[in-house]
Amino acid sequence: MRFIGRKKQQGAGPDAAILNVAEWEMVGEHPTIIEIHKQLGLLARNRVTVLIQGESGTGKELAARILHEAGAPGQPFVGVNCSAVVPTLLESEFFGHEKGSFTGADRRKTGKLEHAAGGTVFLDEIGDMPLDLQSKLLRVLQEEEFVRVGGLEPIPFRARIVAATNKDLHQLIAQGAFREDLFYRLSVARVRLPPLRERMSDIPLLVDYLLARISGKLRIAPVRVDQDAMEWLMEYDWPGNIRELENVLMNACALAKGRSLGTDDLRILPPPGSGREEDAVPVTLAHAEKVQIKKILEANDWNITRTARILEISPTTLRKKIADYGLERGGR
Ligand SMILES: Nc1ncnc2c1ncn2[C@@H]1O[C@H](COP(=O)(O)OP(=O)(O)O)[C@@H](O)[C@H]1O
Numbered sequence: 518m519r520f521i522g523r524k525k526q527q528g529a530g531p532d533a534a535i536l537n538v539a540e541w542e543m544v545g546e547h548p549t550i551i552e553i554h555k556q557l558g559l560l561a562r563n564r565v566t567v568l569i570q571g572e573s574g575t576g577k578e579l580a581a582r583i584l585h586e587a588g589a590p591g592q593p594f595v596g597v598n599c600s601a602v603v604p605t606l607l608e609s610e611f612f613g614h615e616k617g618s619f620t621g622a623d624r625r626k627t628g629k630l631e632h633a634a635g636g637t638v639f640l641d642e643i644g645d646m647p648l649d650l651q652s653k654l655l656r657v658l659q660e661e662e663f664v665r666v667g668g669l670e671p672i673p674f675r676a677r678i679v680a681a682t683n684k685d686l687h688q689l690i691a692q693g694a695f696r697e698d699l700f701y702r703l704s705v706a707r708v709r710l711p712p713l714r715e716r717m718s719d720i721p722l723l724v725d726y727l728l729a730r731i732s733g734k735l736r737i738a739p740v741r742v743d744q745d746a747m748e749w750l751m752e753y754d755w756p757g758n759i760r761e762l763e764n765v766l767m768n769a770c771a772l773a774k775g776r777s778l779g780t781d782d783l784r785i786l787p788p789p790g791s792g793r794e795e796d797a798v799p800v801t802l803a804h805a806e807k808v809q810i811k812k813i814l815e816a817n818d819w820n821i822t823r824t825a826r827i828l829e830i831s832p833t834t835l836r837k838k839i840a841d842y843g844l845e846r847g848g849r
Pocket residue numbers: 542543544545571572573574575576577578579580723726759760763
């Protein structure tokens with residue numbers, strides 16, 4: 518098994534622990550995380566269905582990637598966000614469809630279940646899956662085969678299912694919004710990722726790790742946090758968990774002048790709903806993109822090269838988007 522296990526992390530103290538599989542690394546030495554490292558190692562050896570529970574930003578997708586890479590390296594990992602897709606499209610997205618099976622189906626399309634053969638299907642936000650699709654998924658799990666929409670020929674299902682949710686599925690079951698039988702099928706094994714506030718002792722380790730990752734990504738010299746800043750980071754309760762920590766550090770690195778971050782450099786990004794467009798919860802993808810581009814531009818003093826790098830697009834694309842969205846320096 519290509520499970521590298523724990524290794525020492527540079528500069529993070531003698532007992533620092535990282536579960537490292539391919540490029541996916543789960544950092545932490547809190548007893549709950551060590552336990553999760555063990556659990557993932559054992560679960561990677563077989564193909565049982567796993568349900569990963571935890572608040573947003575606690576590393577559910579990361580855990581799914583680690584399970585996948587340790588168990589079926591090089592095989593497809595196919596993610597489906599069950600809350601992001603229009604319900605009527607979800608079925609064809611899942612199962613694929615035959616040519617002519619509905620208006621607009623002008624050619625055969627293979628679905629995610631088929632694409633994942635030999636690998637993993639990651640069902641993110643499983644609690645949001647519509648009930649009729651829950652029934653169909655249950656049937657796939659029971660029969661280990663499925664048919665494309667409008668098709669007759671059964672296709673064997675040969676992938677592992679890893680599902681994730683930040684919702685309380687028992688509550689959804691009680692409300693009639695989630696099938697109990699599907700819940701038991703999916704949760705053959707369960708992994709619960711703790712919120713960051715339950716393992717605050719891991720913060721220094723995570724900060725070192727995330728700063729190294731961020732400086733690599735932004736291609737800037739290594740950045741550290743000073744002692745006051747570290748204390749500040751260890752006092753906040755992190756409702757957005759590791760994703761929020763990462764965003765705060767990313768924001769600080771993008772703005773920082775020096776190589777050491779102080780408390781002045783750190784700011785909690787405002788929660789949505791405070792009135793300005795930047796703070797509103799974006800509804801459309803285009804709106805989200807516009808808000809994000811504006812935010813990063815402002816944070817970087819409208820430096821095009823740097824903003825493009827952070828957004829992982831080319832400067833040309835960035836300029837085009839600025840024009841398309843009519844963004845202006847200091848404007849709304
Ligand atoms: N233990 C960890 N060590 C290092 N990075 C982590 C850890 N847990 C989460 N992350 C990082 O935090 C971010 C959010 O993780 P993700 O798996 O997307 O969370 P979720 O799916 O639960 O919302 C990702 O960038 C991920 O790499």
